[in-house]
Amino acid sequence: MYYYEYLYVILLLFVIGQVFTTSELLFLHLKGEYSSNGFFSWKIIRLDINTLTGDSRIGNILDNLLDARGFVKLVFMKLACLIILVAAAPYSYLFTFASATLVLCMLLIQFRSMYGGDGSDQMSLILAVSIFFGLSMVSSPVIQKYCFYFIGLQSCLAYSTSGIAKILSKKWRSGDAVYEIFNTGSYGNKTISNLLKNKKYINLFLCWAVIIMEIIFPLCLIGPIYVSFAILLWGFTFHLLNVIVMGLNSFFWAFTATYPALIFIMLDIKNLI
Amino acid sequence: MDICVAFIFGVWLLISIIWQFQFKSLTTIKEFDFIGIFPNWTFFAPNPGTSDYHIVYRLAQNDTVITEWTEIPLISYRTYSNSVWNPEKRKVKLLIDCINALIKTVQKCRKENMSDLYMTQNLCTSVPYLLILNAVTKFHQNNTDKNATHLQFTLVESFGIGSTEAAKPIISSPFHRVR
Numbered sequence: 001m002y003y004y005e006y007l008y009v010i011l012l013l014f015v016i017g018q019v020f021t022t023s024e025l026l027f028l029h030l031k032g033e034y035s036s037n038g039f040f041s042w043k044i045i046r047l048d049i050n051t052l053t054g055d056s057r058i059g060n061i062l063d064n065l066l067d068a069r070g071f072v073k074l075v076f077m078k079l080a081c082l083i084i085l086v087a088a089a090p091y092s093y094l095f096t097f098a099s100a101t102l103v104l105c106m107l108l109i110q111f112r113s114m115y116g117g118d119g120s121d122q123m124s125l126i127l128a129v130s131i132f133f134g135l136s137m138v139s140s141p142v143i144q145k146y147c148f149y150f151i152g153l154q155s156c157l158a159y160s161t162s163g164i165a166k167i168l169s170k171k172w173r174s175g176d177a178v179y180e181i182f183n184t185g186s187y188g189n190k191t192i193s194n195l196l197k198n199k200k201y202i203n204l205f206l207c208w209a210v211i212i213m214e215i216i217f218p219l220c221l222i223g224p225i226y227v228s229f230a231i232l233l234w235g236f237t238f239h240l241l242n243v244i245v246m247g248l249n250s251f252f253w254a255f256t257a258t259y260p261a262l263i264f265i266m267l268d269i270k271n272l273i
Numbered sequence: 274m275d276i277c278v279a280f281i282f283g284v285w286l287l288i289s290i291i292w293q294f295q296f297k298s299l300t301t302i303k304e305f306d307f308i309g310i311f312p313n314w315t316f317f318a319p320n321p322g323t324s325d326y327h328i329v330y331r332l333a334q335n336d337t338v339i340t341e342w343t344e345i346p347l348i349s350y351r352t353y354s355n356s357v358w359n360p361e362k363r364k365v366k367l368l369i370d371c372i373n374a375l376i377k378t379v380q381k382c383r384k385e386n387m388s389d390l391y392m393t394q395n396l397c398t399s400v401p402y403l404l405i406l407n408a409v410t411k412f413h414q415n416n417t418d419k420n421a422t423h424l425q426f427t428l429v430e431s432f433g434i435g436s437t438e439a440a441k442p443i444i445s446s447p448f449h450r451v452r
Binding site for chain 2: 020023024025027028032033037038039040041044045047048049107110111113114115116117118119121122123125126133138140142143146147149150153154157158159161162165166168169171172176177180181183184185186187188189190193194197243244245246247248249
């Protein structure tokens with residue numbers, strides 16, 4: 001596969017995930033949650049940056065961009081950019097313009113989501129910036145390689161940090177964490193929590209499987225090819241289960257979109273050796 | 274251009290690595306990353322979210338409480354459609370973020386030996402508190418007694434679907450005028 005093909009798979013996975021995420025934002029907007037008396041009121045969130053922007057010109061620009069009316073325009077602009085990215089030819093003016101605008105929209109929407117945003121938004125921003133540099137007019141084979149390494153290393157950092165943080169936690173080490181998370185209404189699932197209730201050894205296995213697999217995840221870059229693909233298969237299954245059990249749909253698309261970059265690095269390192 | 278991109282990615286990755294450490298000196302700097310460019314990848318760890326947060330409120334007319342506590346429905350049982358479409362998760366995450374921020378504010382106030390009055394002032398003027406008050410006010414206006422003049426909310430923590438442990442209040446607001 002050529003560099004371009006890897007990047008295009010990343011682009012497709014990214015776009016699918018972002019279409020769902022963006023339509024969710026649009027739905028919340030239609031329910032009035034981004035209006036001045038909604039859950040995500042800009043009038044209130046803005047107070048956090050008042051000391052920085054005050055009544056300055058930047059503050060006024062942000063008000064126009066991020067109040068309810070500005071926000072919905074941003075969301076539509078993001079959707080339009082996503083469609084253009086799939087329809088337009090990579091390396092063209094149109095693709096460059098759409099990908100740059102998309103990054104800008106995502107930065108503003110993420111800024112607006114300083115409360116209520118999550119890690120999938122941050123990984124998506126990393127992907128969007130990489131797609132801009134990798135498939136726009138500024139791109140070159142060297143830059144594309146940088147993009148793969150940047151995405152892949154951020155992905156490995158995410159998994160291993162998460163694994164290390166879990167091994168430091170008593171609840172994870174004792175095997176209580178998985179059941180207790182699945183037993184919540186926020187991120188859990190009644191059926192699964194009933195299945196796991198009083199199953200000490202299964203819970204212990206699940207907790208340690210997550211801890212170990214997350215910590216060793218970066219090995220997929222340097223391990224034997226079958227080990228590497230086994231780790232990626234685990235990652236894919238892990239996110240799929242998180243989607244079904246926990247409703248973390250955006251994480252599935254954001255993190256599996258990093259896998260083509262991981263495969264690229266894996267093969268690149270093997271070629272070097 | 275190649276060097277420029279290498280520099281951007283290199284700095285971004287380096288700061289992302291540093292960002293994962295919980296140094297005290299980093300905490301203040303992290304607060305200025307409003308956009309969240311630099312991620313903190315410690316999902317559900319070291320303290321996994323093993324409880325649910327709820328918002329309940331009651332109404333008063335002048336000095337008399339006129340309603341029982343009412344819960345704002347935020348948490349619903351997972352359906353398979355949530356696998357594809359789950360907009361409500363952002364509201365739940367907002368509530369979790371707000372409550373964590375409020376708890377941090379309380380801890381900071383206690384550490385600085387602030388008086389209760391000053392701590393209440395600090396809490397009631399914070400963005401997370403105002404976001405919750407705003408949500409409660411909106412829900413009240415759409416759903417409940419229009420004659421009420423004041424509103425009080427309480428944030429409650431419960432401990433799982435099948436738990437027998439009693440839910441406990443985290444923070445109770447004073448009564449706020451609603452009209």
